[in-house]
Amino acid sequence: MTGTVIRLLLADDHPVVRAGLRAVLESEPDFEIVAEAATAERAVELAAELAVDVVLMDLQFGPGAAMNGAQATAAITARGAGAPRVLVVTTYDTDADTLPALEAGATGYLLKDAPPEELARAVRSAAAGRPALAPTVADRLLERMRTPAAALSARETEVLGLVADGLTNQAIGGRLHLSLATVKSHLVHIYTKLGVESRTAAVREARARGLIRRGG
Amino acid sequence: MTGTVIRLLLADDHPVVRAGLRAVLESEPDFEIVAEAATAERAVELAAELAVDVVLMDLQFGPGAAMNGAQATAAITARGAGAPRVLVVTTYDTDADTLPALEAGATGYLLKDAPPEELARAVRSAAAGRPALAPTVADRLLERMRTPAAALSARETEVLGLVADGLTNQAIGGRLHLSLATVKSHLVHIYTKLGVESRTAAVREARARGLIRRGG
DNA sequence: GCGGAGTTCAACCTTTCGATTGATGCCGGT
DNA sequence: ACCGGCATCAATCGAAAGGTTGAACTCCGC
Numbered sequence: 001m002t003g004t005v006i007r008l009l010l011a012d013d014h015p016v017v018r019a020g021l022r023a024v025l026e027s028e029p030d031f032e033i034v035a036e037a038a039t040a041e042r043a044v045e046l047a048a049e050l051a052v053d054v055v056l057m058d059l060q061f062g063p064g065a066a067m068n069g070a071q072a073t074a075a076i077t078a079r080g081a082g083a084p085r086v087l088v089v090t091t092y093d094t095d096a097d098t099l100p101a102l103e104a105g106a107t108g109y110l111l112k113d114a115p116p117e118e119l120a121r122a123v124r125s126a127a128a129g130r131p132a133l134a135p136t137v138a139d140r141l142l143e144r145m146r147t148p149a150a151a152l153s154a155r156e157t158e159v160l161g162l163v164a165d166g167l168t169n170q171a172i173g174g175r176l177h178l179s180l181a182t183v184k185s186h187l188v189h190i191y192t193k194l195g196v197e198s199r200t201a202a203v204r205e206a207r208a209r210g211l212i213r214r215g216g
Numbered sequence: 217m218t219g220t221v222i223r224l225l226l227a228d229d230h231p232v233v234r235a236g237l238r239a240v241l242e243s244e245p246d247f248e249i250v251a252e253a254a255t256a257e258r259a260v261e262l263a264a265e266l267a268v269d270v271v272l273m274d275l276q277f278g279p280g281a282a283m284n285g286a287q288a289t290a291a292i293t294a295r296g297a298g299a300p301r302v303l304v305v306t307t308y309d310t311d312a313d314t315l316p317a318l319e320a321g322a323t324g325y326l327l328k329d330a331p332p333e334e335l336a337r338a339v340r341s342a343a344a345g346r347p348a349l350a351p352t353v354a355d356r357l358l359e360r361m362r363t364p365a366a367a368l369s370a371r372e373t374e375v376l377g378l379v380a381d382g383l384t385n386q387a388i389g390g391r392l393h394l395s396l397a398t399v400k401s402h403l404v405h406i407y408t409k410l411g412v413e414s415r416t417a418a419v420r421e422a423r424a425r426g427l428i429r430r431g432g
Numbered sequence: 433g434c435g436g437a438g439t440t441c442a443a444c445c446t447t448t449c450g451a452t453t454g455a456t457g458c459c460g461g462t
Numbered sequence: 463a464c465c466g467g468c469a470t471c472a473a474t475c476g477a478a479a480g481g482t483t484g485a486a487c488t489c490c491g492c
Contacts, residue, residue: 013329014236014328014329015236015240015329015330015331015332016233016236016237016240016305016328016329016330016332016335017232017233017236017328018236019235019236019237019239019240019332020230020231020232020233020234020235020236020237020239021232021235021236022239023235023236023238023239024231024232024235089232091307112230112232112233113229113230113231113232114231114232115231116231116232116235119232163416164416164420165416165417165420166412166414166416166417166418166419166420166421167416167417168414196382198382198384199416200379200380200381200382200383200415200416200419201381201382201383202382203382203416203419204380204381204382205382
């Protein structure tokens with residue numbers, strides 16, 4: 001956005017990854033790495049204080065991090081015009097990660113196994129405001145458009161999360177202040193939407209589609 | 217092992233991580249990075265061809281990798297005396313990963329979020345043949361010694377794996393050529409060992425303890 | 433050789449789950 | 463104002479899962 005030099009901020013809790021991104025990116029003459037952040041909070045601070053064009057953001061901060069990459073992305077892009085573009089660079093690409101990140105305002109989404117050239121290309125795209133998506137992510141977005149999108153409602157996701165935690169229907173009802181009948185009703189809808197016919201299969205399917213978090 | 221300079225091989229499928237490890241380690245005057253491998257197979261080849269003291273090995277190669285880091289570790293250390301030491305440097309630290317890696321002959325086990333100094337220290341330890349474990353890994357090993365080790369038998373693990381895939385007891389019996397009674401019997405033992413009382417809770421608990429694979 | 437752990441199976445019973453049907457109230461879009 | 467989706471609950475019924483008891487057989491270590 002500055003015209004000649006693209007100013008970068010690296011946000012990742014792994015020192016090794018930061019060093020790797022720095023090594024890969026600082027060989028590009030039109031890139032300038034202005035700062036590194038080891039936490040999501042620090043990334044938000046630095047993005048506000050410094051003149052930054054693109055933030056390379058990891059999604060997974062932790063364990064024990066107060067803020068994750070998606071939240072940081074939302075905080076940074078909330079400023080609207082003039083805010084840095086956020087390019088998410090993460091290890092995994094589940095639906096449960098990518099969609100919230102893109103909704104939070106990320107301009108691009110790459111995987112860490114991307115080759116250096118692709119990284120540099122994505123940074124330039126992001127700086128120009130053009131989306132930069134990894135092929136697998138783009139594929140999934142297109143497929144999401146095609147398919148009727150068997151997305152679960154918020155309540156259904158909540159119920160399914162407790163099912164994944166090993167709770168019985170009755171225990172789920174107690175936890176969410178619902179009757180047993182309601183829990184079963186939600187489950188029937190979940191099964192229909194996911195095309196399965198048992199709670200364990202539903203958990204597996206939801207995990208595969210990235211509808212529920214891995215670490216419970 | 218060469219006395220003055222420690223010769224390193226970097227084995228990781230992420231170019232960014234390789235660059236990061238190189239950037240962090242090559243600033244140490246007594247380290248020399250002799251090669252990089254993007255696949256586990258290539259790492260085994262290079263470890264055999266070149267004079268290498270320590271291999272920095274990632275456990276997760278993939279998706280679609282024919283060999284994982286634990287297998288490569290076993291292949292490298294199988295040579296016995298004169299074989300390079302393998303220092304596992306990975307992202308996550310579940311029991312299902314660490315224990316096989318250590319059994320395969322890894323001299324050390326670090327997480328990628330380790331600070332550079334700790335990495336360098338671990339490399340020197342590994343080169344000298346001294347174990348180099350991340351604190352969390354060491355803790356878990358000690359706890360493993362203390363606790364009576366509620367390890368599941370091979371058959372039980374097999375059954376639980378199919379439960380995690382969402383199969384019913386009858387389907388599991390069909391798959392493993394067992395009667396329904398036998399499957400239930402195994403499950404009762406599993407529940408007792410894991411201290412749970414339902415199949416979903418058992419799956420969750422086993423996942424948390426790293427007893428079964430994530431991507432099922 | 434004996435005991436223990438693992439694996440295999442059977443019969444019985446209780447609880448839970450899943451499927452079905454049906455109903456109510458709320459909210460948002462047409 | 464009406465319709466559809468969401469959330470809430472009820473009742474019923476068959477299937478599946480879980481608990482209990484009991485019993486073989488094999489393999490391994492003491």
